[in-house]
Amino acid sequence: METTYSYEIYNHTDQLPQNWNDLGSKNIFLSKEYLEILEKSAPLNMTCHFIGLFEKQDLVGIAVSQFLDLNKLESFGDRDQCIKAHIRKLILKKFSSHVLLIGNNMLTGQNAYVLSEKADPVKAIRTLKKVAENLKYKFKSIGKKVHITTFKDFHHGSLNNFKIDEFKTNYKYCIQPNMTFSIPAHWKTEQDYIDSLSKKYRDQYKRARKKAIGIEKRKLHLEEIIAYEETIYDLYAHVARNAPFNTFFLAKNHFRVCKETLKDNFLFYGYFLDTKLIGFNTLIKNGKSMDTYFLGYDDSIQREKMLYLNMLYDMIAYSIKKEFKEIIFSRTALEIKSSVGAKPVEMFGFMEHSNPYINKQVYRIFPYLEPTVDWKERNPFKE
Template identity: 30%
Template sequence: MSRRYLLSAQHEFSGQIVRDFAIVYDDGEPVAAIATQTFDVIGTQLSGNQSAATNNLPEQWKRKSLSLLKRRIMICGNVHTWGPHGVAIAAGRDQQQIWLGIAECLYRIRRANRLHGQVDYVIVKDLLESDPLDASALESFRYGSMETEPNMVLSIDPNWQVMDDYLASLTKRYRAAARKVRKPFDCDTLSVSPIENLRDESERILELYKAVAARADVCLFELSNTTLPRIAESLNDDFVTIGIRENGLLIGFVTIIRDGETAIGFYLGMDYEANSRLPVYHALLLAVIEQAIRWRCKRISFGRTALDAKSRLGCKPEATHVWVRHRVPLLNFVVQQIMKTVNHDEPPERNPFKDAS
């Protein structure tokens, strides 16, 4: 929610996403900041290549039926990634009261953008259990809450000064697994190091990112080759990209953002053929941990994918919620009933540390 971060991507997808920013005031004093993205979603964006629901349909029917499904969505947050990217509330304020103002503000933004199209859904995402953003006041505005896949969080022991300290804290089994991941990269043909200039390698980075995005169940908007360089230039020392190379060729990367005392494992891309031969993905996860220790962060937010792999690193699940409202009151009831039936994956319970109780 920092100004420099929002500015870094403000002009991305300008023809597809309408971005709005607002401040909520209480008696002339700013108490909350809001960032929204409004866009159209077509059915073809919601169905991956491997969707069982459409694989048996003739291709022409599939494209026609999905193209007829169109909805306009306003997200208070960021459609490109997870996390509380939509709301920031001043400390020490009455949150319940401020959320009433936030709801009113979202309504005004939606009404002001009617020329772009009627918004069908308003979604507030993603509110994390550790954040003091109690949005229960939204219920009075007919928003419904839904728990999604958890955010995987690794708490960093203040005694970890270097990566070897983290490895030493693991039990023998998990320490051996981590060292097995790192071992192939101790050679002349492979390297793990920061990428200094993202613009110079933007095309290759985008290619690796798209390889990962293509496997996602839903990817509404892919990044462009300017997105990550802009963020890197805007955040400066609070943004790092770690690259893995084989004979000089980039075969994987991960971006990391320092947000206060939290390191965020952000965008990731890799060559899946290389990953079938080398533990590229797992090496990138370990690179995030090493960078977070170097930054002296207190925690790492790894997001809500690959739950099992991240639990093996010592990550614990953090409950994550979204709040959804449909513009038609009757459909709000239907949406809320559907949300009650939505299931999501849970990570296995695992503690790889020696001091596990």
């Protein structure tokens, strides 16, 4: 019996099988439309491939891979200037600058692949391991040797599928959790959320809302996103550069392409003070889940107006009103997201270095590659 499926690797979305979205409709981040966004406006240091898994002629799985060339980055994030951050940059430049992912480095969550109901997940993962080897060979042939191969962001329940020989030499890692906000079915309005908060966190809500008086929030349409493109990118880049660690920076046209391609499934909210755009956030509708995407803000105003916290409350209010089941808040700003009610969900990955000696030391090196974050989990709800 075959232990793997056959597969095709696609460079462009116009090569995808006609029925790609039969599976892509299960996760918007693997739909043809979202993959088109990656094709048109991926970060400059990223090369994407799209993968179809087949049983005979039947499409039984779809996946995405990304190759990151970290040598093309001017900055890995400028917030941390400690010795550990310098060591991290040195390791990345010297030994790990070419990274191949099965998954999406721009997102948090299980977005690497989608399988049909009849597909065998172990067989699919075996096949994706072969795909990764094929891609490594392709990149080597154009002078880009892959240093690290990683399968990224899997829930605990998926880990048994990786207990196969092909992953014996892989380092299993668990990085910062995916902050997920579950919306109870009986909540119908923002007031239901407010009423569920304990006094301390209701006071936090009121204080944040009071601070934001004078700020106008509005949904931007494509023409406005295009008109404000320079400002939007400056606000995004400011936040991205002040992150503790970054492996990519978005292309300037990314938000425009998102709106053009995803249309009503992509939401862009601008925040204005005295008619000046001082912040924005973006959301992507993914079935019954609302995924938070990228944002940006003017830091001096953010602090004074508690803008980021207000954005979180706005996202919660909208998602309750539109009857979503959960909000995927991703893995940054863990404590403040926890303070509005998001809970941490552990995500796992598997990593292998192409140099066998270095690979045996990955467990020592990894803590330098992934900054640790000390944070305290909050529970804002009444007991």
